[in-house]
Amino acid sequence: MINKVFIGAAISIAAIIAGCAATSNIDEDNNLDYTVQQVSKTAATLKDYNNIPRSIAHGKTDWRFVSYRDWTSGFWPGILWYAYEYTQEEQWKAKADSFSRALFPLVDSSAIDHDLGFQVFCSIGNGYRLTGNPEYKNILLRAADTLSKLYNPKVGTILSWPRQVPGADYPLRHNTIMDNMINLELLFWASKNGGGKHLYDIAVKHAETTMNNHFRPDYTSYHVVVYDTATGKKVKGITHQGYSDSSMWARGQS
Structure with missing residues (x-):
């Protein structure tokens, strides 16, 4: 019994070590560089800040666009903020700011549903985290009050x-x-x-x-x-x- 327990434990530990070793081989920078390239391709197709990319239908190549009121509206500006955080390139900061500002009207009326929280926190929340812009903070606090209603x-x-x-x-x-x-x-x-x-x-x-x-x-x-x-x-x-x-x-x- 002792041998079986010992062997079982040894196999489990070996599997964990192997898993950790495999994980360490991931090239984070290469993956992030690829992600930024894909973000660049999408950004190049956008004509204004009022049409926010949401998804591409199966078999299609064009983006489906939504307005700031859609529950997914905060994800794209959030991605842009992450691109800025990784590259530190001002172009991403500027784009992230513009798309985040497109969501500001969300706090000017009654909440249409609970999604308000992650709509603004994925976008404007990341903007405030990375820049400390007090204007972003004000919007976030107003959004919290709106959600609490x-x-x-x-x-x-x-x-x-x-x-x-x-x-x-x-x-x-x-x-x-x-x-x-x-x-x-x-x-x-x-x-x-x-x-x-x-x-x-x-x-x-x-x-x-x-x-x-x-x-x-x-x-x-x-x-x-x-x-x-x-x-x-x-x-x-x-x-x-x-x-x-x-x-x-x-x-x-x-």
């Missing part, structure tokens, strides 16, 4: 979609999706950088409520949990974009 203290979570979604019974019901957790980063950051403590409290309560209600006994997660808006009680768990109400929302397991 979707919080329902009876429920203890941020409303994900303030609109009709199949099965969610809005506005009688309050819907919260697992993906909403990604947006808490903005609230935590804001609470430490000039925003009120209430932003921290909202983020913590949202996380606790999600932990208590989004997981089944087998630890798989629902995509959406629907609560009673008035009482805050959990009504049901459903899906909006997954396979079925009883299926696992894979993104929630990560």
Whole structure:
């Protein structure tokens, strides 16, 4: 028995060492250089800062463009900020700034959904991290306040979609999706950088409520949990974009 245990442990350790050795052979600079080349190709096709590249359909070669209101709008300016961080070239800083500014109007009206958090934090958040521009900080703090308006203290979570979604019974019901957790980063950051403590409290309560209600006994997660808006009680768990109400929302397991 001792020999089997020893051999098993030795094999496991060898596998770990081999894995680490393989990882060390990755050429980070080469991969990042290639990434910047691809970013350059995309940037060369863009005519203005109001059309943000989102995706390329299967079998196609042209980008699908979206407006600043699309939930993916912060990813492209975020990529540009990373290109600037790696290369330190001013051209990327200028492009990142322009595309980030295209998102500024997001804070001038009521939040259309919970995605506001990562829309601005991927883009303007990286801009502030790399430049310290106080204008960016102001936008981030305003965005956090706007996002916090979707919080329902009876429920203890941020409303994900303030609109009709199949099965969610809005506005009688309050819907919260697992993906909403990604947006808490903005609230935590804001609470430490000039925003009120209430932003921290909202983020913590949202996380606790999600932990208590989004997981089944087998630890798989629902995509959406629907609560009673008035009482805050959990009504049901459903899906909006997954396979079925009883299926696992894979993104929630990560």
